Amino acid sequence: MLFHFHGGIHPDEHKLESSERPSARAPLPSRLIVPLQQHIGAKTKAIVQAGDKVLKGQMLARADGMVSAAVHAPTSGTVLSVDLHAVPHPSGLPDLCVTIEPDGEERWIEHAPLDYRAMPRAELLAKLQGAGIVGLGGATFPTHVKLSINPAQTVETLVLNGAECEPWITTDDRLMRERAAEIVQGIEILRYLVNPAETLVGIEDNKPQAIAAMRQACTGTDIQIITVPTLYPTGGEKQLIKVLTGKEVPSGVRPLNVGVSCSNVATAYAIHRLVNHGEPMISRLITVTGSVRTPQNFEVLIGTPVEELVKFAGGALPGSNGFILGGPMMGLHVSNGQLPVVKATNCIIVESAQLFPPPPAAMPCIRCTRCVDVCPAELQPQELHWFAKSTNFGKAQEYNLFDCIECGACNYVCPSHIPLVQYFRFAKSEIWAREREKRAADAARERHEFRLLRIEREKQEKAEKLAQKEKAALAAKAAAAVAPATDSAPAAVQPAPAAAESAADGATQSRIQAAIDRAKEQAAASKEKDTDILTPQQLAEMAEIEARRADIREIAHADAKQQQEQQ
């Protein structure tokens, strides 16, 4: 039995352009630009330098932190640079990339299949991280994190996402048609990792051949292939889980909390390549379509420049004016063909004014509620738009801004052509920025309060010590005064007070001296403590602490992002 989620849209599919040609292996490009950050989470640490010779599959950067995944050389060659380069990111900011000049020999580093059944689960997960396996549905969340299940949790359903609901994209379609058996092997590994009671593969009914191929590959297994109606955004993680199981993943938690683990079919395939062939994630299937001569799917090395890939597809047709990385609903528009494809790139659509006319100027919202009708998260986009526009972020959060998965359905139907998703992204990033600032301010305030407290405490301790010493001195004096009175020997009477006096004098002297020494010592010590003068060692330590903190923040951030994982 199938369930359905609220809303959804039926945009023109445009799948046939690329889906009927078999996929091909893209030739080696002239150079490969491999970004060090290709996943959601912490940055990686480069372990190669300019001039290094690298082998195919050799690690270029190691994962740094829990939510992080390694990056590998897609082919053998020479590292030209480890430097900033333009990357496909909405910010448009450059990021660290390893640029490799291929030597054309495709020499592999030593690699071997893994005997995963003989391996403890944690070790296999570490292998996934080391091989840079991330979710290929679009969000590129590190797979090992997604599959880390604490012992208290049980997975009832393993969902494999083969919905591929975005128009134009056909990579999962081709992959399932051509490599169904390998996908099923990958699914078996996933099943070993999460041990689900049932395994469901959801595929939209506009891919009958993929469904048939997967059905055939699954005969004799417990894996069920479920045909789901074509409706955007069925491929959204939460939406597909709802359709297949009827369970709704609440805001701010992972599917695991409702007993579901969800992965993309392409991710299953990548896991199969790693476990059964020892190959890390260095290539993926990418649809090249739109305004190109021969739209087609390609097995592409990560880091291939977009321009070169488009050339492999026969080149862009006249009138092309840019690229969409991803689908037309959630993809990123770029005009720079020098950008590399990354693990997240499932599709390159060459744009033209004919295929994607620029939107007309936005008109005022007329509250027609078409956006409410189509929102799969059951939000009120028109209200959120008001709150974002007026920077009323508190209200926006009250209206569940962070449940928005940015699928773009509201934007698609808006008769006023309001860039709703843009407003929501703006509001989200503003709120994140403010929270970061607030956290920083809170930390500073706490530090300051603690310092005041410490100074106060030290003062008190000093005063107490002094009081004690004075008391002791008084007691000594009193004892000295009393002693002669009780002494009955007259001979001893005379010198005794003098001795006591001189002894008391000496004690005072030495006490003053000691106090001066202490003060000097303290002054010296406090000077050394001054944060203005730090040894390189201390600086390094501080940097490390800061990095650790950043990691923690990244994890929290990544969690939020993962909620929005989309096909």
Next chain:
Amino acid sequence: MSQPIELRAAPHQHSGRSVPVIMRNVVYSMLPICAFSVWQYGLSALALLLTVTAACLLTERLLNRASAQPNTLNDWSAAITGILLALTLPPAFPLWMGVVSGFVAIAIGKALFGGLGYNVFNPALVGRAFVQAAFPVAITTWVPAFATQRFSELVPSTLTAPLMMPPDVTAWIKQQSVDAFTGATPLARWKFENVAVSANDLLSGAATASTGETSAILILLCGLYLAARKFMDWRIPVAVLASAAATAWLFQLYDPAHYPSPLFVLLSGGLVLGAVFMATDMATSPVTPLGVWIYGAVIGVVTMMIRYFGGLTEGVMYAILLGNALTPFIDQFTQPRVFGAQKDEKP
């Protein structure tokens, strides 16, 4: 890296449905009603429709210019206001008063709030409410439908000189061979004479009424077109009509001798026109699933309260204006559950 930043954000595709398309279709859907009213009331109705619509368009354009805004005539919303307003006025309403109502509708009902989408009240009803208060006699002066000379001459009151009182039309009506014209609307006849006009008269368009409110069936058919193409929220007219009928039914149960049947209530006056074309104005009606029903029910019940217990014979206009005023509150208190939230958990 040195490339200029280009702002083009996902999604890159669009359904193609735009505000002008919606508005244009609403205008199309009103044309049959206009045609029927011209057939009923002749040249006067035609002159009124054209004049009031022109006044609305002209006001909109003038205010665009005055506030240095781009031309907003091409979104067709001013045309809707104009036609809708004309349909709610008596057929022989003096044209100059029609111009005043058109100006008030656009200038005060719409532009003052910031134009399309920002208005709190339905602009056409603001215009109508203004002339109801300003010209109480003219707005309750009715002429019979199907007058014999309706296509050859205008009703004398139509061409009243600006700022002048309209002439008496009883003489003109006597010239027309119309039987049994009472000069009162069915609602007024029920209220003041305790006469219930038959459903047959109400349906045929022979009853005395405003320009566009005589044919309930035609209005419903036009509404059906809009609802089928999703240009209108069908729940609002259903809620308005159902709640009005239910109220009428309860009162009839209480005192069948005095209170009319639900059918009479639905067919008389401007209830159907208001429910289908006025209450459904997108900018001034609620957006939440529950809110839409509450809003419709409020309008239906308040209409009946005004009709039964108010000084006026018709209450649709004020009921809808009240509903418009309540809209933000209704929306605020009827926020639906979001995906993933528990049923009993407030979003």
